[in-house]
Amino acid sequence: MYIGSNAITRLIDDTSGRLRVAYVACATKLPEMSEPERDVVEFVLTTDVYSEREDLEPDDLPSIYRTVFWENGTIERPLVPTVEATREATGVDDPWDTVSGLMFTSHDDFSEEIKLTDREMAEEWLGKRIELEEILENPTLASIFEDDFDEVSYKRAREQVRPARADRAWIDSLLEEYFAEEEEEEMLDLVDIRAPEEVDMRLDDLVLTEDQEGEINKLVKAIEHRDYLARIGLREIGKLLFVGPPGTGKTSVARALAHELDLPFVEVKLSMITSQYLGETAKNVEKTFEVARRLSPCILFMDEFDFVAKTRASDEHAAIKRAVNTLLKSIDEISLIQDDVLLIGATNHPDQLDAAAWRRFDEIVNFPKPDVGMRADILRVVTRDMEIEDYDPEELAEMTEGLTGSDLRLVLREAVLNALTEERTTLTQDDLVDAVANFEERDNLKNLDMIEGDHDALVAGGTPSADGGHDHEGHDHSHSED
Ligand SMILES: Nc1ncnc2c1ncn2[C@@H]1O[C@H](COP(=O)(O)OP(=O)(O)O)[C@@H](O)[C@H]1O
Numbered sequence: 001m002y003i004g005s006n007a008i009t010r011l012i013d014d015t016s017g018r019l020r021v022a023y024v025a026c027a028t029k030l031p032e033m034s035e036p037e038r039d040v041v042e043f044v045l046t047t048d049v050y051s052e053r054e055d056l057e058p059d060d061l062p063s064i065y066r067t068v069f070w071e072n073g074t075i076e077r078p079l080v081p082t083v084e085a086t087r088e089a090t091g092v093d094d095p096w097d098t099v100s101g102l103m104f105t106s107h108d109d110f111s112e113e114i115k116l117t118d119r120e121m122a123e124e125w126l127g128k129r130i131e132l133e134e135i136l137e138n139p140t141l142a143s144i145f146e147d148d149f150d151e152v153s154y155k156r157a158r159e160q161v162r163p164a165r166a167d168r169a170w171i172d173s174l175l176e177e178y179f180a181e182e183e184e185e186e187m188l189d190l191v192d193i194r195a196p197e198e199v200d201m202r203l204d205d206l207v208l209t210e211d212q213e214g215e216i217n218k219l220v221k222a223i224e225h226r227d228y229l230a231r232i233g234l235r236e237i238g239k240l241l242f243v244g245p246p247g248t249g250k251t252s253v254a255r256a257l258a259h260e261l262d263l264p265f266v267e268v269k270l271s272m273i274t275s276q277y278l279g280e281t282a283k284n285v286e287k288t289f290e291v292a293r294r295l296s297p298c299i300l301f302m303d304e305f306d307f308v309a310k311t312r313a314s315d316e317h318a319a320i321k322r323a324v325n326t327l328l329k330s331i332d333e334i335s336l337i338q339d340d341v342l343l344i345g346a347t348n349h350p351d352q353l354d355a356a357a358w359r360r361f362d363e364i365v366n367f368p369k370p371d372v373g374m375r376a377d378i379l380r381v382v383t384r385d386m387e388i389e390d391y392d393p394e395e396l397a398e399m400t401e402g403l404t405g406s407d408l409r410l411v412l413r414e415a416v417l418n419a420l421t422e423e424r425t426t427l428t429q430d431d432l433v434d435a436v437a438n439f440e441e442r443d444n445l446k447n448l449d450m451i452e453g454d455h456d457a458l459v460a461g462g463t464p465s466a467d468g469g470h471d472h473e474g475h476d477h478s479h480s481e482d
């Protein structure tokens with residue numbers, strides 16, 4: 001059973017009438033035979049122990065309990081198990097009714113707090129009923145039961161429990177602390193923060209070049225051994241620039257890394273620096289870096305990095321220039337070794353970057369359009385869960401020169417939807433061949449349409465389908481501004 005009904009939803013009704021929903025999926029699994037009485041006692045006992053033991057930290061609480069207590073980026077002692085808090089943490093509707101018959105519980109009518117009148121008795125009672133697995137999901141409990149059960153160890157429980165910095169609730173409480181109500185909307189436009197649990201991209205789903213794999217491995221090692229790197233004074237690490245045409249997996253790799261390394265993912269949308277709230281932008285850039293530092297270790301991802309160079313070159317509004325300068329200064333000051341912040345920039349237009357922008361990165365990772373072998377691999381990955389008769393990814397790969405991973409996904413999507421219109425969920429190789437032909441046709445039309453206002457397409461030349469302009473996310477600003 002999942003505590004689905006307990007999922008926490010935060011709604012921010014912004015002025016444009018859009019509804020922003022920050023959603024915490026509570027994937028915390030309850031034991032199959034959940035017993036309300038036991039769950040409530042576990043929670044109350046845990047808060048009791050935690051409140052008393054100063055040596056315990058937020059990481060010692062199950063994440064669902066932490067969710068209840070985060071405030072301003074901290075969990076303050078004492079933890080008070082009010083009826084409401086207990087309900088939220090356990091999913092039990094009437095927590096006090098559930099445990100009122102036990103010898104060792106009481107209830108304060110005024111504070112609505114559930115209390116233990118005899119902690120030892122509570123421990124004994126719970127020790128007889130709780131499953132080992134459950135103790136191992138609760139380091140605070142494990143610390144008191146460690147001596148009673150051979151299989152229980154505090155250390156093991158700590159390894160199992162998700163680190164506190166990965167909690168959406170913690171991230172939200174940090175943001176509330178840094179960005180006051182009025183500023184929040186503006187800030188949310190500029191930065192998007194995801195807990196690793198909310199990142200749905202996996203490295204397994206991505207086909208990487210050898211070079212990319214090498215860089216990722218280096219990075220993983222560097223993060224693992226950052227104390228050593230700090231000791232020997234090696235600081236020039238942890239600032240990467242991903243370079244390549246749209247749709248080649250830059251954003252996906254950055255996100256997958258967040259999941260792989262269990263790090264929060266902070267995405268700064270540089271184009272948003274030009275938003276209407278210019279006066280505040282430089283300040284918000286600073287705050288964003290401050291948030292990244294507080295969230296650390298984390299990944300700070302800056303898409304559309306070419307924006308920086310363009311702004312420096314042109315005679316933009318002074319406030320924009322100020323914001324960009326603040327940004328560059330902040331990048332200089334942040335570091336993987338000192339602040340535990342991994343910085344990844346991405347750009348579709350490396351040609352527009354000036355020396356000042358380049359030199360801020362330690363490593364450039366190239367994201368080329370996939371070659372024939374990679375295209376076949378990408379096709380295999382994206383069709384992993386599909387049924388396809390006479391499937392021949394190599395043949396399709398031969399036919400799709402110039403297409404990116406993103407294009408290939410669109411081809412597949414087209415084929416699947418077409419088959420569905422015929423009530424088929426099994427595809428054939430012919431469906432895919434047709435979808436490739438359709439894609440190229442559509443792509444030609446799209447590019448013809450754009451050529452009028454689009455010098456890139458002409459300059460980058462050759463056939464329109466080879467111009468690298470398959471930007472299906474619409475983040476490519478060069479077309480409108482050049
Ligand atoms: N090498 C790849 N392997 C698997 N999927 C890819 C690859 N490159 C791109 N994709 C897919 O294409 C889509 C767009 O990729 P994205 O990461 O947004 O590209 P970029 O940030 O470079 O524009 C994603 O759904 C991604 O999974």
Ligand SMILES: [Mg+2]
Nearest residue numbers: 250251252303
């Ligand atoms: Mg991208």
